[in-house]
Amino acid sequence: MYMKNSLIIALITTAITLVISIPAAYALAKIRFRAGTVFFMVILVIRMVPAVTQLLPLFQILSKFHLINTRTGLIISYLPGSVIFAVMLMRTFFYGVSAGA
Numbered sequence: 001m002y003m004k005n006s007l008i009i010a011l012i013t014t015a016i017t018l019v020i021s022i023p024a025a026y027a028l029a030k031i032r033f034r035a036g037t038v039f040f041m042v043i044l045v046i047r048m049v050p051a052v053t054q055l056l057p058l059f060q061i062l063s064k065f066h067l068i069n070t071r072t073g074l075i076i077s078y079l080p081g082s083v084i085f086a087v088m089l090m091r092t093f094f095y096g097v098s099a100g101a
Contacts, residue, residue: 005071013075017082025090047084
């Protein structure tokens with residue numbers, strides 16, 4: 001049962017992370033727009049915030065929506081960190097891929 005719950009949460013979190021981060025990383029790497037570097041710097045600054053400082057607001061939000069001790073609440077709590085990390089990682093990958101490939 002524990003393995004099943006872990007697998008469900010990991011697969012759903014990974015799928016949502018990929019759906020959000022692949023287009024964002026591609027846009028940051030390949031499409032030139034005025035606020036592209038500013039947006040990436042904001043992502044870096046958010047990544048530097050310690051996770052401990054986010055615990056109390058996250059708990060308050062999840063308890064307000066009655067998501068404590070649910071799979072949905074756990075997935076929601078995993079998404080911000082994984083999406084930011086995936087965007088940073090994939091942006092670097094997309095920079096390395098040539099435009100003709």
